[in-house]
Amino acid sequence: MAADATVVDGLDATVEIRRDGHGVAHVRATTSADAFFGQGWVAARDRAWQIETDRRKAVGRWAEVIGAAGVGSDRFFRRLDLASAARRDLATLDRDARVAVEAYAAGVDAAFATMADPPVEARLLDHSFETFQPWECLAIYKLRHVFMGTHARKLWRAALVARHGAGVLERLYGRQRTEPLILPPGGELDVAIDLAAQLRPGLDALDALVDEDGGSNNWAVAPSRTASGAPLLAGDPHRALDVPNVYHQNHVRAPGLDVIGLSFPGVPAFPHFGHNERLAWCITHGMADDQDLFVEQLDGPAHDPRVRTPDGWLTCSHRNETIAVRDGDDIDLEIVHTDHGPLLWGGVDGGVGISMRWTATAEPDTTLDAAVAMLTTKDVGELDAAMAPWVVPVNNLVAADVDGSIAYLLRGRLAERPVANRWVPVPGWTGEHEWTGWVPFAERPRLRDPERGWIATTNNRVADEPPYVSTDYAGPSRQRRIRRLLDETADATVDAMVAILADDVSSTAAGFAARIAALAPSEPRATEAVERVRAWDHRMAPDSVAASIYAVTRAELTAAIVAAERLDVTDLASFGRVVDGYGLARHLWSAGVTLLDDHVDGLADALDRALDRLTEAMGPDMDAWHWGDLHPAEPFHPLSVERPDLAEHLAMPSVPTGGDGDTLRSAWVLPAHTSGFAAPAGSVARYVFDLADWDASRWSVVHGVSGDRSSPHFLDQLASWSEVALVPMPFTTAAVDAATRSIEVLRPER
Numbered sequence: 001m002a003a004d005a006t007v008v009d010g011l012d013a014t015v016e017i018r019r020d021g022h023g024v025a026h027v028r029a030t031t032s033a034d035a036f037f038g039q040g041w042v043a044a045r046d047r048a049w050q051i052e053t054d055r056r057k058a059v060g061r062w063a064e065v066i067g068a069a070g071v072g073s074d075r076f077f078r079r080l081d082l083a084s085a086a087r088r089d090l091a092t093l094d095r096d097a098r099v100a101v102e103a104y105a106a107g108v109d110a111a112f113a114t115m116a117d118p119p120v121e122a123r124l125l126d127h128s129f130e131t132f133q134p135w136e137c138l139a140i141y142k143l144r145h146v147f148m149g150t151h152a153r154k155l156w157r158a159a160l161v162a163r164h165g166a167g168v169l170e171r172l173y174g175r176q177r178t179e180p181l182i183l184p185p186g187g188e189l190d191v192a193i194d195l196a197a198q199l200r201p202g203l204d205a206l207d208a209l210v211d212e213d214g215g216s217n218n219w220a221v222a223p224s225r226t227a228s229g230a231p232l233l234a235g236d237p238h239r240a241l242d243v244p245n246v247y248h249q250n251h252v253r254a255p256g257l258d259v260i261g262l263s264f265p266g267v268p269a270f271p272h273f274g275h276n277e278r279l280a281w282c283i284t285h286g287m288a289d290d291q292d293l294f295v296e297q298l299d300g301p302a303h304d305p306r307v308r309t310p311d312g313w314l315t316c317s318h319r320n321e322t323i324a325v326r327d328g329d330d331i332d333l334e335i336v337h338t339d340h341g342p343l344l345w346g347g348v349d350g351g352v353g354i355s356m357r358w359t360a361t362a363e364p365d366t367t368l369d370a371a372v373a374m375l376t377t378k379d380v381g382e383l384d385a386a387m388a389p390w391v392v393p394v395n396n397l398v399a400a401d402v403d404g405s406i407a408y409l410l411r412g413r414l415a416e417r418p419v420a421n422r423w424v425p426v427p428g429w430t431g432e433h434e435w436t437g438w439v440p441f442a443e444r445p446r447l448r449d450p451e452r453g454w455i456a457t458t459n460n461r462v463a464d465e466p467p468y469v470s471t472d473y474a475g476p477s478r479q480r481r482i483r484r485l486l487d488e489t490a491d492a493t494v495d496a497m498v499a500i501l502a503d504d505v506s507s508t509a510a511g512f513a514a515r516i517a518a519l520a521p522s523e524p525r526a527t528e529a530v531e532r533v534r535a536w537d538h539r540m541a542p543d544s545v546a547a548s549i550y551a552v553t554r555a556e557l558t559a560a561i562v563a564a565e566r567l568d569v570t571d572l573a574s575f576g577r578v579v580d581g582y583g584l585a586r587h588l589w590s591a592g593v594t595l596l597d598d599h600v601d602g603l604a605d606a607l608d609r610a611l612d613r614l615t616e617a618m619g620p621d622m623d624a625w626h627w628g629d630l631h632p633a634e635p636f637h638p639l640s641v642e643r644p645d646l647a648e649h650l651a652m653p654s655v656p657t658g659g660d661g662d663t664l665r666s667a668w669v670l671p672a673h674t675s676g677f678a679a680p681a682g683s684v685a686r687y688v689f690d691l692a693d694w695d696a697s698r699w700s701v702v703h704g705v706s707g708d709r710s711s712p713h714f715l716d717q718l719a720s721w722s723e724v725a726l727v728p729m730p731f732t733t734a735a736v737d738a739a740t741r742s743i744e745v746l747r748p749e750r
Contacts, residue, residue: 003743006114010106011037011748019738022727023705023713026251026260032096033103035254036268040107041746042250044132047707048264049119050130050244051108051140053638054266054629058139060323061082065127067326069642074323079342080146085361086138092364097372098134104268120709121639124646138368140266142360143248145393149291151356153472156587158424159569164393169423172594173471215474216284217399219456219482219500219666220406222449227491228692231400232294234497235281236683237272238404238666241635243652245705247273249699251731259375260731262685262699265707271371272395275686275697275731276336278378281399284457286410288394289470290359292421292435294340294428298348306346307338316343340428354425357435360392360415367391368598370411373414373471379492380407380448387411388441394469396457402691408447408455414439414467439467454486475590477508485664490730494696497688500664502724507549510538516553519604526604527609528622540665542658549625551660552613555671557606558592561599567591568605582701583669589661617676628656633667633722634678635702653715654678655722665724686726695735698726 003016015038016028025046027038056062060078063070089100089340094700109132121130160168218235224701226232234257239246244265251260261274272283297308298316306313315563317337322330338341341362346353360367366389379401387409394412417435420426426433447455457472485500491676517534521527529549536546567588618625632654640647657679659665667682687699700721706713720727730739 001740002745003745005745005747007042007747007749008110008114009749010103010110011746013748015041015746017042017734017744017746018740019742019744020728020730020736021741022249022716023031023711024249024251025705026730026740027253027737029194029254030254032254032257033099034144035257036100036103036580037107038746039250039252039263039268040104040109040457042107043104043112043117043248043263044108045263046131046705046711046713047248048080048112048115048245050707051132051266052127054140054143056373058086058136058143062327063323063328065125065326066639066643067396068163068328071323071325071331075331075333075346076144076512078321078323078334079344080356080361081290081337081342082142082146082361083135084144085365086135086682088140089365089368090135092366093597094366094369097368098374100268101137101368102134104479105132105137108266117710119597119707120402120649121646124649137267138244138365141271141367142365142392144264145268145360148285148393148452149358150289150470150472151291151293153587154291154293154424156569158377160567161415161424163566163569167559168659172591181375189733197562198597203288215459215666216481217456217458217478217501217666218282218284218396219454219486220398220400221486221497222406222453223404225453225486225489225492226692227493229404230402230690230692231280231404231406232492232494232691233275233282233398233400233401233689234407234501234592234687235273235282235284235398236666236686238668238682239286239684240681240700241633241679241684243635245684245701245703247701247703249701251736257375260729262687268658269371269375271367272373272683273367274375275689275694276375276377277694279380279383279399280691281374281383281397283395283397283687283689285459286394286396286412286462287459287470287473288410288412288414289422289472290392290394290413290415291339292357292415292417293425294338294345294357294433295425296338296340296343296353296355296428298343298346298351298353300348302334302348305336306524308429310429311340314339324445331675336430340451348432355428356391357415360417362415362435365391368584379403380405383407384409385466388668396459396462398455398457399690400691407449408457409444410445410462410469414444414469416467422468443467452487454489456482456486458482473506475662476700478664478666480507481664482503493688494688494698498686498698498724498726501683501686501688501726502658503664504540504659505538505664506540506660506662507538509540509547509660512596513538513546513550515600515603516550519607521604521607523608525622526607529607529611532622540627540631540658540660540663542626542631542656543657544627545622547623547627548614548618548630549607549610551627551631551669551677553603553607554592555669555677556591556609556613557596557603558598560602560606561592561595562588564599565591565595586661586668589670628658631657631660631667631669631677631679633657633682633702634680635718636680650709655718657682657722681693686721686724687729688726694731695729697729697731699729700726 025042029035035109043133112129246423247262261270300306341357343353370390377383391413458478460479635652639649640650659667661668667679690696706712
């Protein structure tokens with residue numbers, strides 16, 4: 001097979017890149033540094049625009065590219081100052097991690113410099129690429145995780161406290177203590193706080209924010225429950241269905257290093273999903289409370305701001321920056337840092353603001369030390385030890401090794417601080433809400449080879465016992481379902497794991513449907529609808545009519561509950577855009593179930609409105625009300641949202657899908673966010689790692705490995721993803737060679 005050759009600067013020796021039938025790159029090098037160079041090269045070849053977008057957003061230079069639509073993002077990230085944190089972190093990394101980051105960045109930059117045809121996005125915006133720097137890898141990594149923190153939830157709760165008092169928190173959260181735990185049960189958490197009066201000054205200081213946190217499923221099956229006698233590891237991360245996908249499939253190999261998995265474009269290694277020749281790992285979002293918000297009292301002139309502390313008024317770190325806006329006027333921005341962290345909302349002029357303390361920026365972040373070290377670990381014990389430097393995000397790390405062990409670890413930095421900090425922004429001037437230290441690594445929750453023969457996490461609570469992790473977890477529906485399926489599993493195979501990934505049964509729907517089934521309407525259409533729900537198996541299947549009736553009825557009742565409870569905070573001027581988009585929609589959708597018992601009398605009317613809505617949208621024939629037609633997955637290009645004038649050039653096809661946000665086959669329903677029931681988010685990748693035969697492993701992503709619209713691998717996995725039909729994941733030399741469709745060679749300059 002003929003190989004294309006490119007001469008590049010920065011290599012020690014020749015690197016070979018083989019592409020399989022789905023365009024996935026398998027990098028072969030003679031040193032680990034060259035392997036990471038190759039990983040950066042293929043990431044930039046496949047996802048150049050995605051890397052460029054992320055690095056620009058991370059440092060607050062996005063408005064330079066897209067104009068006024070990027071100002072809100074730039075304001076937030078300039079104040080957060082990820083650039084300074086990333087530069088500091090790079091200097092503190094150990095040798096192996098620094099080599100990996102620097103080599104990867106060199107590979108990205110070499111690909112940028114030799115790019116023959118810029119991505120369509122760059123052509124549409126007449127944009128050129130600057131030199132890529134190593135510290136930008138770390139800034140991109142932080143960008144990808146800042147919105148997985150808790151600050152948006154705390155802001156939403158603050159708005160509710162301001163409107164209703166602290167009692168609303170008990171109603172919304174006090175009932176969420178019955179979900180299954182990853183570890184054995186213990187005591188209860190307190191649910192009590194009343195800081196409305198202290199928070200009130202801060203409510204008028206808030207600016208735009210979008211909550212884009214993610215979820216996931218993952219599980220490991222022990223040898224006692226598999227057909228092969230070796231473990232199986234499987235799962236799927238849940239995020240927005242943006243294109244390009246946040247995860248990039250690739251494989252790197254060098255002496256002592258052989259890893260395949262999913263990477264973040266712009267970041268080296270395989271921090272979340274992957275395997276080497278002896279060990280596989282995967283994660284779900286641990287939902288940890290890793291961000292605290294402090295209401296700050298400010299004073300003094302703009303050029304010399306002061307912040308109130310228990311010891312009096314102290315001078316803040318302060319500077320002014322300018323946001324350059326394409327086709328617009330530059331914007332002057334005041335940047336203030338307090339002892340708690342950067343001031344993200346408000347300022348000296350208003351006398352009040354809110355700062356954020358985040359584990360990823362409060363102290364040097366050594367996550368990349370762990371991310372690189374984990375690649376060569378040989379068993380679950382070594383992997384556990386390698387995670388000691390991990391800071392952010394906090395993950396439910398599940399792993400399995402070829403010796404037959406399966407393990408769980410809650411990895412990531414957990415702050416120790418007062419209980420009040422868990423719920424809402426707290427006063428920054430009293431000295432009563434400071435962080436007092438970190439939970440020791442040895443005290444992180446962990447589990448090894450449980451007798452039940454499996455480990456599974458679904459963003460659910462870890463345990464009732466200390467240490468404190470969070471007050472915010474996913475509902476119990478997915479955890480209950482996966483427990484039942486795994487308890488019933490014996491002689492498990494890869495196909496059995498794929499079937500679990502495709503499972504669309506909702507226990508949340510079962511509870512809600514029981515309320516609908518109890519209705520006794522007199523009108524024929526409603527009677528027929530109730531009968532269909534009574535006979536329903538609670539599968540959110542694409543061809544299900546009852547699933548449509550349930551989902552739209554739930555939406556109608558939720559809207560009524562939100563209105564009656566005044567939970568939609570967008571009418572509060574100070575909170576109008578605080579928890580926008582997905583964030584507010586997800587809060588409200590969950591509240592509709594949490595408060596169902598208090599509003600069940602409105603269910604019959606909600607059903608009638610739902611039937612009217614379905615008739616209008618899908619016609620009078622109830623047999624035609626298929627969930628898949630009402631609920632397509634709609635991948636989207638983020639640039640088309642920010643620049644609607646470019647949307648026609650970036651359009652994406654929609655595809656049918658089953659499931660919803662409460663099923664293992666995740667495809668969210670957020671009618672408060674969208675005009676209908678199309679899924680804007682859900683499973684963005686799926687994987688099954690077979691430790692008996694690595695080449696039998698399978699995976700898929702929502703569109704394809706490439707972000708280049710002209711590539712044959714831009715959409716070649718979309719149909720497989722829609723059908724939950726995973727594609728091959730060749731790993732061994734023989735399997736990769738057999739799957740090879742093209743070869744590219746990188747040669748060093750001499």
